[in-house]
Amino acid sequence: MDSIFAKETQIDGRLLETSAAMDEFEGYRHPHGRRIAVIADALAERFNFASHDRSALSQAALVHDVGAMLMNREYIKTNRLLREEERLDMQRHTVIGEQEAAKRGLSRAVQLLVRWHHEWWNGFGYPDALSGEQIPLAARILRVADTFCAITDARPFRAAMSAAEAKKHLIEWAGIEFDPKIVKIFLLLEGLSELQSFDEREKTRFEDWFAAESENLSADKQEFPG
Ligand SMILES: [Fe+2]
Numbered sequence: 001m002d003s004i005f006a007k008e009t010q011i012d013g014r015l016l017e018t019s020a021a022m023d024e025f026e027g028y029r030h031p032h033g034r035r036i037a038v039i040a041d042a043l044a045e046r047f048n049f050a051s052h053d054r055s056a057l058s059q060a061a062l063v064h065d066v067g068a069m070l071m072n073r074e075y076i077k078t079n080r081l082l083r084e085e086e087r088l089d090m091q092r093h094t095v096i097g098e099q100e101a102a103k104r105g106l107s108r109a110v111q112l113l114v115r116w117h118h119e120w121w122n123g124f125g126y127p128d129a130l131s132g133e134q135i136p137l138a139a140r141i142l143r144v145a146d147t148f149c150a151i152t153d154a155r156p157f158r159a160a161m162s163a164a165e166a167k168k169h170l171i172e173w174a175g176i177e178f179d180p181k182i183v184k185i186f187l188l189l190e191g192l193s194e195l196q197s198f199d200e201r202e203k204t205r206f207e208d209w210f211a212a213e214s215e216n217l218s219a220d221k222q223e224f225p226g
Contacts, residue, residue: 014104019062025069027077027156030198032149037061038194039145039186040138046185047137057138059106060113064146067097067114079157091126094118109138117142120177132179140179144170144186147178152197163197 019033026032037058044054068076071093075086082090098115102108116130116139123131125143151169154160161169167187174183189195 015059015062018066022063022065022069025072025076026065029154032153033062033064035149035153035194036064036142036145038192039149039189040141042189042192043141043145043182043185044138046189047141049138053109053138056107056109057113057141059110060101060117060138061142061145063097063101063106063110064114064117064142065093065097066100067093067095070096070100077156091118094127112136113139113142117146119143121174121179122176125177135179137179137182140182144178144182147173148186149194152199154198154200159201160197160199162199162201163195165199166197 016034019037020031023030023032040057040061041054044057049057068090071089073086073089075082076090094115094117098111101111101114113136115127116135119125119128119130119135119139120143121132121135121140123129125135148166148170151161152163152166170178170183170186174180
């Protein structure tokens, strides 16, 4: 499957720049917005989205947390649980992001996806506490893709989960935070590098395996004279 960035789209350079600045502010080690955009687009394709809806979803994925960057709060990078007032303050990033998307001339569809990317299937999300199919499908897709990408990448305050752990999390929270239909389709996705985790333990496991195999290889070799 072609990446959405490999073909002609309405993604312009300014959105990619904003996305990179947003990721840096939030302390992601890897391109978070772009990764969400690729996964969200793969899901949108499975749900037969029209091309303009796919494009709106990709744009929203890239700038979904632009409001958090504009709020520029120090606590976002702290290595502790947020206090109640900080948690409520941070919820404003969805509405501030919606306003910023409007200022930048992005479509109303993009603005609303930025507004609703933290709505929960059970109605316990924010800012509008929408539930079930009141939440547009694209916003529900964004919630799943954002969560998977967030928890499989390291942040200053926690390590990355493995892809298997992250999938388990999606399954456990399906019907609560996530639309179960989307989780089901997500689990069927394959062949995208964006689905790999940045879990350091996996790297270590691989390096241990590689070191052990290399040793075996040299031990084997010594059995052959000359
Ligand atoms: Fe967010």
